Amino acid sequence: MTIDLLGQLAALIDGLPDDGQPKYLAIARALSRGIRSGELMPGTRLPPHRRLAEHIGVSVQTVSRAYAQAEKMGLVQARVGSGTWINALDDNRESAYLRAGEPRSEQALIDLSIAHPVCPPAHHQRFRDSLRELADTAHPDVFAACRPIAGLPHQRELASWWLNERLGMPGEPDDRILTNGGAHGIMLAISSVVQHGDLVLTEALTDHGLIALSRTLGFQLRGVAIDGQGMVPEALDAACRRFKPRAVCLTSSQLNPTGATQGEARRDDIAAILERHGVWLIEDDVHALLEPQPLAPVSARIPTQGFHVTSLTKATMPGLRAGYLTVPRSQLHHTLPRLRATSWMATPLCFEVANAWLEDGSVDQMAAHQRDLLAERQRLAARLLAEHGRASRPTSLHVWLSLPGSWRAEELQQLAEQEGVAITTATPFMVEQTPAPRRVRLSLGAEPDIERLEEGLRRLAQLLDDAPPPMMQIVY
Numbered sequence: 001m002t003i004d005l006l007g008q009l010a011a012l013i014d015g016l017p018d019d020g021q022p023k024y025l026a027i028a029r030a031l032s033r034g035i036r037s038g039e040l041m042p043g044t045r046l047p048p049h050r051r052l053a054e055h056i057g058v059s060v061q062t063v064s065r066a067y068a069q070a071e072k073m074g075l076v077q078a079r080v081g082s083g084t085w086i087n088a089l090d091d092n093r094e095s096a097y098l099r100a101g102e103p104r105s106e107q108a109l110i111d112l113s114i115a116h117p118v119c120p121p122a123h124h125q126r127f128r129d130s131l132r133e134l135a136d137t138a139h140p141d142v143f144a145a146c147r148p149i150a151g152l153p154h155q156r157e158l159a160s161w162w163l164n165e166r167l168g169m170p171g172e173p174d175d176r177i178l179t180n181g182g183a184h185g186i187m188l189a190i191s192s193v194v195q196h197g198d199l200v201l202t203e204a205l206t207d208h209g210l211i212a213l214s215r216t217l218g219f220q221l222r223g224v225a226i227d228g229q230g231m232v233p234e235a236l237d238a239a240c241r242r243f244k245p246r247a248v249c250l251t252s253s254q255l256n257p258t259g260a261t262q263g264e265a266r267r268d269d270i271a272a273i274l275e276r277h278g279v280w281l282i283e284d285d286v287h288a289l290l291e292p293q294p295l296a297p298v299s300a301r302i303p304t305q306g307f308h309v310t311s312l313t314k315a316t317m318p319g320l321r322a323g324y325l326t327v328p329r330s331q332l333h334h335t336l337p338r339l340r341a342t343s344w345m346a347t348p349l350c351f352e353v354a355n356a357w358l359e360d361g362s363v364d365q366m367a368a369h370q371r372d373l374l375a376e377r378q379r380l381a382a383r384l385l386a387e388h389g390r391a392s393r394p395t396s397l398h399v400w401l402s403l404p405g406s407w408r409a410e411e412l413q414q415l416a417e418q419e420g421v422a423i424t425t426a427t428p429f430m431v432e433q434t435p436a437p438r439r440v441r442l443s444l445g446a447e448p449d450i451e452r453l454e455e456g457l458r459r460l461a462q463l464l465d466d467a468p469p470p471m472m473q474i475v476y
Contacts, residue, residue: 006055027066043410046084110456113422116446117314118373130353142348148340151178155351162358168296169308171326178346179323182286182311183209189282189307192334194219198246203231207256208428223431230260233269240277247280252298254287257429257441259396271301281306289315289367290395304328315367322354371395377444384457399442409440411468421456
């Protein structure tokens, strides 16, 4: 650990105003300020508790409480036997996407960091045309509805038919709730059956939105071992017996970040285990339309204890926040009040667009186009990164790239950014406090121009062909 980092931390702590708050909170706030300002970089290991305590003149217990508070805030992660490390903050990783409204320039980062579908001009035009048509043809309730309801009846009826026919998710219109995107559906499902402090199982690497939700709702999240098909049945069975979880959150198709997708036999095994243990299932199926052949959801096998969440976002337009939540009939009286409390009702206009597209076949056409575009980009990535280990699906948004030699993910991320390319490490997706995999996630959809994507992949390949420069090696 360099003296410079100790000095940085001391300066950040000294720079805070003395407002009478406990010292451990002041240290945590200083860490937050340093991380968000970029003075403290993701992937940096913080000083041992005793060493920082001696340097700034506080007790070891104060530093321990400060680190624990910072971990609760999502700023750092304590890894057994490895120390405390600064996280890659979600807002840092998504900053390029959040600035999407700003004009692009030649100097703009090539974005391989955000989970984003390809948005070709044809999709934009279809959206504009639909809005023009709906101005004259939309159902009157789209503009006048104000009651907190699960969705307008005609929208729920068509959605229910489509979920049955296209995704194989059984249910009646009364079992379906329209949500403002998949993330909203996940939150409603979890909060319906999970209380503060309950234990929830998920994949050892999972979507960072679920990790953030566990902090928001206050439930415990524990990871289960994964392989090339996602959650390992034997590991799930053992975790259910040992921990008695309240629920399991599962991504059955194209797990973020690895792309792992469960085959039919794996889905049968997982459903049987959950049914045997009587554990609630919350299934995140937002990537279902990116798979060429429909795969029946796990929750379709255990409909009385499975919540199924999907959306149109990843296959059509990211701005079309049309999410669909199928709820076990016994839990509707818990879920509907939470819908009312969080958004009153899903935005009817979005679902009127979705309805038009479901009815005329546009959703399937756009999903097929999206799969073709992603397949082209996956082939490009396979060619340019042929010398490096990769995991991906032929029509997935992501490539899960392993690192050669002595490369560390945080080093590659920093150097890639210096070369004008934004990528994501495994850190935001880690559930357990263990050493991070030596991998990075490359997202292939955010750049609409495939030539910019190709240039970004070339720059990354050139970096990987070299050893990390000595100045990137962290001294402890």
